[in-house]
Amino acid sequence: MISIKNLYKTYDQGGRKVEAVKDVNIKIARGEIYGVIGFSGAGKSSLIRCVNLLEVPTSGSVQVNGVEMTKLGSEGLRQARRKIGMIFQHFNLLSSSTVFDNVAAPLKLSGTPKEKISQRVTELLGLVGLADKGNSYPSQLSGGQKQRVAIARALANEPEILLCDEATSALDPQTTDSILELLLDINKRFQITIMLITHEMHVIKKICDRVAVMENGRVVEQGTVLDIFSKPQTQTATNFIKNVFDIHLPENLQKKFKAEQAKGEIVRISFIGETTAEPVFAELATRFPLKPNILFGNITQIKETTFGSLILKLSGSSEEIRAGLEYVREQGLSVEVLQNVE
């Protein structure tokens, strides 16, 4: 649905060249929710603006639904943009227009007949749960309600793609969750492809299928959210995950084990999906003469899948431990032997 190839965006800031986006390659499938995460200044905002050409890429290709966006003329670009909805961190609603008129704005721009506008706006306001707010002005709404209006407006022209630019960053955690649920609902109901950028791993974990981690203009890591959570390759990804899902041994325990210099191995076992690790541990204890001792654990939900990580201490001979871990791997769990207790 969206295909970004070798994308570069360079800004000229008073003679100084600033490379905001460097050699980014991303493919987003139809109906997918794709997240881009990074700290502020990582280039994600420039990247998402290159998709609908609010920022003109310096080089590289951006294809949306097979159409090369960078080659479109101004009229072609306007037509293409009508099929790409966008929502923003600060909602960007017309303060001088009612909720109804805000949602109607894109339809008016394209010259839709009045009766049809009225019908469509009513339908959209119902969809986002603001059926009774049509005559209110944005200043009378809460942040979450404003974002709902913005979502309704973005959906007015029945787009195939929705771009979300830090859409929940100005909202409190509870409102963030309700907006994310609305986005997930829209994605399922209308098969709309969603590309979002955020600095909150919580957002990625809650609704995204795949994720790209950006740092200094480059995508340093990308894959399914489950993969990134279970095997983060970069320090940046690890840090982001840490915020929502800590898989590290607390410091006091680390100190304790270092002091003890206990025999045996400390391993991290990660499991994905409904099959929990429980029967495997029971087997470990009975089949092999090993004593698994759970030191630390964390279980969370990634979109609709359970994901857990446990840190175990296995006591026994190194032979037995090796055989035991082999067995665990055979059961489809991922095992990582921790060299240092951390």
Add this chain to the structure above:
Amino acid sequence: MWSSLFDKGDLYLQALGETWWMTIDSFLIATILGLPLGILLVVTRPKHIYENPIIYNTLNIIINIFRSIPFIILMVAIIPFTKFIVGTAIGVKGAIVPLVVYTAPYIARLMETALLEVDPGIIEAFQAMGATRRQIVFRVMIKEARPAISLGLTIATIGLIGATAMAGVIGAGGLGDLAIRYGYQRWELDVMVITVIILVIIVQGVQSLGNYIAKRLRKQ
């Protein structure tokens, strides 16, 4: 003191009428010229929707030049131009041309300030939904800036009333002229005081009206 109101009633009415027409006519023409200039000053600036450094810089310099000339000098300096436009350089007619030349650049600056207050995020949102540049100017920028535009035009009107006081120099009459000729030159203090009171009332009225309109627009 108030007796002069009745003795010179016709004089006050005539002066009021002259000030009224000078202000209204110049205001309308200056707004028709100044509003588009203000829009141009915003949309041609770097990174805006009609970015054009030549138009932007030229306009900026010209407006600054006109804004630096004191009205009384401007009025005399452009007499040939005034004659060319309206055929005379004296009277109310002759005053309107310099008043417009003086006020239009002022309005352009005030409109520029008002339009720059419009959240760039809203403009971006409309670009993202496929709006044309014209639609952005008329349906977003002007629409959103209406309260600020109305306050700016109020300031311009009050400045304009002040400038009409000097138009007496070219025989355009008006309240300011009355205050100078009777109040100052003939030392009739009561005429001076009454004219000033009338001017205060007019300015208060204009400001209140402007505030009221801005408030109504903002409430929406």
